[in-house]
Structure formats: structure tokens, C-alpha cells
Amino acid sequence: MTQHEKRPLLEIRGLEARVGEKQILRGIDLTIRAGEVHALMGPNGSGKSTLAGVLAGRPSFEVTAGSIHFDGRELQGLLPEERAREGMFLAFQYPIEIPGVTNNYFLKAAVNAVRQHRGQDTLDAMDFLALSREKMKIVGMKPELMSRAVNEGFSGGEKKRNEVLQMLLLEPRLAILDETDSGLDIDALRVVASGVNYLRSANRALLVITHYQRLLEYIVPDFVHVLSEGRIAHSGGKELALELEAKGYGWLEKEPPAAGAAQ
Amino acid sequence: MSALAAANARLLGLCDEAARRSDPLAALRRAGREAFAASGLPDTHREEWKYTSLAPLVALDWALAPASFSPSAPPPGIEMFTLRESPAGTPRIGDLVDLKEHPLAALATALLDDGLVIRSIPNADVARPIELSLSTREIHRPELRVPRVRIEAARGSRLAVVLDHACAAIGGPRFTNAVIEIDIAENAQLELTVLQRETGTAFHASNTAVRLARDARFTSRVITLGGRLVRNDLSVLLAGEGSECSLDGLYLGTGARVVDNHSLVDHAVPRGTSRQLYKGVLAGTSQGVFRGRVIVRPGAQKTDAAQSNTNLLLSNGAEIDTKPQLEIWADDVKCSHGSAIGRLDENALFYLRSRALDEREARALLTQGFAAQIFAALPSEALREELGAEFARRVAAETLP
Numbered sequence: 243m244t245q246h247e248k249r250p251l252l253e254i255r256g257l258e259a260r261v262g263e264k265q266i267l268r269g270i271d272l273t274i275r276a277g278e279v280h281a282l283m284g285p286n287g288s289g290k291s292t293l294a295g296v297l298a299g300r301p302s303f304e305v306t307a308g309s310i311h312f313d314g315r316e317l318q319g320l321l322p323e324e325r326a327r328e329g330m331f332l333a334f335q336y337p338i339e340i341p342g343v344t345n346n347y348f349l350k351a352a353v354n355a356v357r358q359h360r361g362q363d364t365l366d367a368m369d370f371l372a373l374s375r376e377k378m379k380i381v382g383m384k385p386e387l388m389s390r391a392v393n394e395g396f397s398g399g400e401k402k403r404n405e406v407l408q409m410l411l412l413e414p415r416l417a418i419l420d421e422t423d424s425g426l427d428i429d430a431l432r433v434v435a436s437g438v439n440y441l442r443s444a445n446r447a448l449l450v451i452t453h454y455q456r457l458l459e460y461i462v463p464d465f466v467h468v469l470s471e472g473r474i475a476h477s478g479g480k481e482l483a484l485e486l487e488a489k490g491y492g493w494l495e496k497e498p499p500a501a502g503a504a505q
Numbered sequence: 506m507s508a509l510a511a512a513n514a515r516l517l518g519l520c521d522e523a524a525r526r527s528d529p530l531a532a533l534r535r536a537g538r539e540a541f542a543a544s545g546l547p548d549t550h551r552e553e554w555k556y557t558s559l560a561p562l563v564a565l566d567w568a569l570a571p572a573s574f575s576p577s578a579p580p581p582g583i584e585m586f587t588l589r590e591s592p593a594g595t596p597r598i599g600d601l602v603d604l605k606e607h608p609l610a611a612l613a614t615a616l617l618d619d620g621l622v623i624r625s626i627p628n629a630d631v632a633r634p635i636e637l638s639l640s641t642r643e644i645h646r647p648e649l650r651v652p653r654v655r656i657e658a659a660r661g662s663r664l665a666v667v668l669d670h671a672c673a674a675i676g677g678p679r680f681t682n683a684v685i686e687i688d689i690a691e692n693a694q695l696e697l698t699v700l701q702r703e704t705g706t707a708f709h710a711s712n713t714a715v716r717l718a719r720d721a722r723f724t725s726r727v728i729t730l731g732g733r734l735v736r737n738d739l740s741v742l743l744a745g746e747g748s749e750c751s752l753d754g755l756y757l758g759t760g761a762r763v764v765d766n767h768s769l770v771d772h773a774v775p776r777g778t779s780r781q782l783y784k785g786v787l788a789g790t791s792q793g794v795f796r797g798r799v800i801v802r803p804g805a806q807k808t809d810a811a812q813s814n815t816n817l818l819l820s821n822g823a824e825i826d827t828k829p830q831l832e833i834w835a836d837d838v839k840c841s842h843g844s845a846i847g848r849l850d851e852n853a854l855f856y857l858r859s860r861a862l863d864e865r866e867a868r869a870l871l872t873q874g875f876a877a878q879i880f881a882a883l884p885s886e887a888l889r890e891e892l893g894a895e896f897a898r899r900v901a902a903e904t905l906p
Contacts, residue, residue, distance in 0.1 A: 298855075298859050299858075299859070300855055301851070301855065302851070321858065321863075321864070322855060322858040322859045323858045323859075323861050323862060323863045323864070323867075325859075326858070326859055326860060326861035327861050331859075332859050334856065334859075337856070338850075338852050338853050338856040340853055340856070340857070340870075340871065340874055341874055341875070341877070341878075342873065342874030342875060342876065342877030342878060343870055343871070343873065343874040343877070348857070348860070348870070351862055351866070351870070352860035352861050352862060355860075355861035355862055355863075355866075356861045359861070391874070408860060412860070412861070
């Protein structure tokens with residue numbers, strides 16, 4: 243067990259990636275261990291969402307250099323679904339609407355795909371209903387949203403709650419929240435944060451991407467990183483978020499980029 | 506002699522054989538023969554057949570076989586009988602289809618032997634759909650069938666009919682050439698569901714002609730999942746003021762199949778409403794055709810017509826030819842049309858895959874979602890489940906591009 247705790251859950255080294263012709267990530271180093279919560283901040287266009295997409299395996303994002311190890315295993319070459327089954331979860335900044343497919347059908351298929359991979363029995367309709375009801379309460383989601391098409395006609399807040407619900411159902415080892423707080427009012431933010439905190443545990447880790455320090459009042463990070471022009475320009479403790487809130491990102495650019503990760 | 510001329514000669518031979526019978530349908534058969542003799546099988550030079558070639562059907566030596574309907578017992582409020590066993594002389598038949606415009610309907614009429622009449626009594630309200638199964642069994646030589654159905658919805662009545670075309674998995678080519686005539690009286694409502702789920706050796710043509718009287722309502726849903734070559738002609742005449750039709754279609758092309766839907770909505774009088782929603786899913790090297798013609802006659806003011814055709818191409822080899830055609834001769838009308846051709850959304854695919862579904866499952870799920878709207882409107886839960894599952898099965902059988 244101690245051996246396991248020492249091994250990083252996610253280890254990114256010299257990661258460079260591009261989207262189309264555009265180089266976005268220019269050498270990311272980041273180490274995340276089980277039990278930790280990392281916040282990733284930075285101005286628009288700094289590469290936060292690209293990093294999230296690269297980790298989840300978005301096909302149009304091309305890794306051009308570096309390595310990503312997830313629980314000791316090189317991620318490159320793994321399909322998005324394989325990463326998901328291994329315990330990687332990305333809460334989308336803009337959750338996708340899937341007309342004609344009910345939320346219930348989709349979530350049950352997803353849960354069973356993961357359970358099958360873990361060697362667990364698949365859930366039947368009744369078992370899944372019980373499980374989903376329990377998790378929906380945590381995120382304050384209306385039950386009728388389960389029989390609607392995935393995210394179709396959901397409000398912004400409902401979409402984000404649905405993302406957190408999926409996270410709770412899939413029980414990932416590493417959850418990446420890509421601006422899950424954007425567009426939420428304070429009540430929705432609290433509920434979403436409590437859902438996230440519910441999942442916090444010694445064998446899981448979170449990477450929280452956000453523009454605002456506000457979310458970090460509810461999901462308190464162990465480390466804060468600032469991404470700038472495709473590199474981690476600065477890393478620190480949770481107080482860094484407050485400093486950024488007060489001073490903006492401008493002051494960071496005047497200093498030389500920090501040489502690496504939180505450790 | 507070209508293959509087409511030879512096929513026409515063989516088919517006319519069948520028509521001549523049918524013409525020798527003397528019965529109350531003889532005059533109608535003669536009219537059919539005359540029209541078919543003038544046109545022959547259509548080739549792709551004919552505008553209405555530009556994208557759909559009958560070549561694979563032309564080479565075969567067809568023998569005429571009787572059609573069987575196996576109808577469920579008629580519920581109260583419905584009369585059902587065959588043309589031959591008609592209780593009071595020969596019912597009206599053949600007055601709704603324009604034989605000169607439709608060569609295959611002309612052929613079917615020339616070969617007409619019997620048919621089924623479904624008639625509601627005035628003000629009958631029949632909730633349970635009447636199901637007709639036009640399935641064919643195992644066959645050993647190319648067989649041609651010309652099933653004929655006449656539906657008459659009496660004034661103020663409401664009924665639903667399901668026509669199910671399936672066929673045994675074994676056997677050679679078969680050609681179903683159906684003609685369906687529908688007459689809907691004042692303030693009556695008819696909902697027609699046509700299921701086409703034959704095997705890859707089946708040719709299918711259907712000609713459905715509908716006439717609506719004042720305040721009548723017609724809903725049709727044509728779901729095409731199988732068949733080597735399917736051609737559907739659906740013509741709706743809004744002959745009474747305030748009448749409404751809603752025409753939905755879903756067609757799935759797999760392998761090298763061809764599915765062609767031609768619709769014609771004729772707004773002949775004021776205050777008619779028409780809605781059309783046709784959705785296509787095309788995989789493999791299949792080919793889809795949609796031509797939706799809407800005519801608004803002079804004086805048909807306050808017409809409200811909308812048409813939409815959206816298509817999902819699942820492979821690079823699949824093809825769709827879609828053509829809306831609006832002919833508007835009145836000035837106070839609301840008419841719209843739209844067509845779209847697209848592929849599965851990459852963002853949606855990634856979303857599903859990031860939730861642990863593999864690419865194949867993700868593609869299948871998105872494809873089912875695209876079609877779900879049409880299945881949701883089917884008249885019974887049993888049909889919704891059965892057809893949804895059959896659609897999923899047929900889509901899953903297609904390989905990834």
C-alpha cells in the first residue's frame with residue numbers, strides 16, 4: 243500500500259501538443275498523486291482545455307513530444323474509451339447534447355462499460371435506477387432529467403450537474419473538471435462542489451481547471467498551477483489562487499517561468 | 506432487343522394472360538395494361554427515375570404470384586373484405602392513382618387479381634391499429650406480387666393501419682409492387698404505418714395515393730430497413746379545405762441497397778396543412794433518394810406546407826440525392842423546406858467514448874438517436890421496441906468505415 247501511494251497517479255513530462263497546425267502545449271511537467279487536488283488556472287488560450295483534451299484522448303489533438311503516465315502506464319496510444327475504463331474522467335466545459343438518446347440509457351451503458359472492464363457484474367435497470375437516484379440527490383438533479391435526451395434542452399446548470407453525476411457514477415481515479423464552474427450561480431456552484439468533494443478520497447485525484455478563485459473556496463486545492471502560453475508558469479499552494487485573483491495574470495509574465503511542477 | 510425491351514415484352518405477356526380473365530376488374534386491368542404498354546418500365550432518362558435504376562430487376566424472369574395479407578381480425582367499427590368477396594358489388598377502386606404518371610402502378614393494375622378493402626363505419630373511433638402482414642415465404646424462382654389495398658375512412662371516423670412487409674430469409678428474388686389507395690372522408694383521421702423490412706434479395710415498389718376531404722387528417726410513417734431496391738411513391742391530394750397531412754419517413758441503406766422516396770403533396774384547396782419529415786441513414790455503398798414535391802394550386806390560400814429531409818452518411822461510399830421541389834401558385838401561403846446531409850458529430854463521438862463506450866457502440870448510439878424521433882411516433886410500444894431493435898441490429902451489422 244505504501245508502495246502504491248508513492249507512485250504518482252499522473253505524471254506528465256515535457257508534454258507538447260498541437261491542435262491542427264497550432265502548437266498549444268509547449269512543454270508541460272506535472273505530477274499528481276492519489277489523494278491530491280490540483281487547480282489549473284491561467285488566461286484564455288493558455289492551453290488549459292487542450293491539456294484536458296489531450297489527457298482524455300481527444301482524437302484531433304496531437305501530442306508532438308513528451309510523455310503522460312497514468313498509474314505507471316503510458317497513455318499515448320490508448321483510445322479515449324480505454325482511458326475512461328482505466329479511471330480517467332473529463333467533465334466537459336461544454337457538455338454535448340445527444341438527441342434521441344435518453345440520459346438513463348447513456349449513463350447505464352457508460353457505467354456498465356466501466357464495470358465490465360473492472361470485472362464487476364453489469365447493473366440491470368432496477369439496480370441502475372437505485373444507484374442513479376442516490377447519486378442524483380448528491381448533485382441536486384431533477385429525476386425527470388434521466389428520461390430526457392442527454393443534455394438536450396438542459397439549462398447550463400443542469401448540464402454541469404449531469405457532468406458531475408456522471409463522475410459520481412463512474413467513480414474515476416483521476417477526474418479532470420474543465421471549467422465546470424463557468425456559468426453557474428452560487429447555489430449551483432455549491433451543489434456541484436459538494437458533489438466533487440463527495441468523491442474526494444485518498445485513492446483519487448482531481449485536476450480542477452478554472453478561471454476563478456471562487457470555485458476553489460468550495461473545492462480547496464492542495465496545489466495551484468498557472469498555465470501561460472502552453473507552459474506551467476507558476477506553481478504554489480492554495481494561496482496562489484488568491485494572489486491571482488488580486489493581481490490578475492499579468493504579474494506572472496514578468497517573472498521567469500517556474501522550472502516545473504508542484505513537487 | 507435491349508434487356509429493358511425484353512423485360513417489357515415479358516411483363517406485357519403476363520398482362521395479356523391476366524387480361525384473358527373476365528371478372529369485374531377486367532376494365533381496370535385493361536386501363537393498367539394500356540398505360541404500361543405506353544410507358545414500359547421506367548429507365549433513368551425519366552426525370553422521376555433519374556437516380557434509381559431498375560436494371561437489376563430487369564434481367565429477371567418474373568412469374569406472377571398471389572399476394573397474401575394475413576390481416577388481424579377487424580375490430581368493431583371496421584369492415585374488411587377482399588375485392589372478390591365484396592359484399593355489395595365491386596367497391597370503388599383505381600380512381601386515385603394516376604397510371605400514366607406511375608408505370609409500376611400501371612403494371613400492378615394490369616396484373617390485378619384481388620385486393621383487400623378496409624373500411625371504417627362513420628364516426629367509428631378505433632384505437633387499436635389494424636395490422637396487415639404482407640410477408641412472403643421461401644421462394645425458388647423470381648416472383649412478382651401486386652398487393653392492393655384500399656382504405657376508406659368514413660366521415661368522422663378514426664383508424665390506424667400497419668402494413669408490414671417482411672420476407673423469409675431464404676429464397677430467391679421477389680418483387681413486391683404494391684398499390685395502396687386511401688380515401689379519407691370529412692373530418693376522418695387515418696394513421697398509416699408502412700414497415701419495409703425485407704431481405705437483400707427483395708425488390709419493393711409501393712404507390713400510395715391518398716385523397717383527403719374537408720378537415721380530414723392523414724398521418725403516414727414509412728420505415729424502410731431492408732430490401733435490395735425500394736421505391737416509394739406517396740401522393741397526397743388535399744382536396745378538402747382544412748385538411749392536414751403529416752408524412753414521416755425513415756430509411757436505412759446498408760450494403761449496396763437503394764432506397765428511393767418520392768412524395769407529392771398537392772394543395773388543391775385553401776387552408777391545407779402539410780408536414781414532411783424524412784430521415785435517412787446511409788451506410789456501405791448504399792444510395793438514398795428523396796424527392797419531395799409540393800404543389801400549391803391557384804386559390805389554395807392559407808396553405809401551410811413544411812418539408813424537411815435530413816440524412817446521415819455513415820460511410821464515404823454512401824450516397825444521397827435529395828431534391829425538394831416547391832411549385833407555388835398562390836400568394837398567401839407559408840411554405841418551407843430544408844434538407845441536410847451530415848456525418849456523425851465528432852464531438853458527440855468523443856463525448857460518448859470519454860464515457861467508456863467504444864467507438865462502435867458510440868456510433869451505433871448516435872445513429873439510433875438520429876432515428877429515434879421517427880420510432881417514438883410508432884403506434885404501439887411493441888412496435889417501437891421491435892423496430893428500434895431491428896434498426897439497431899441492422900446498423901450494428903455494418904462495419905466501421
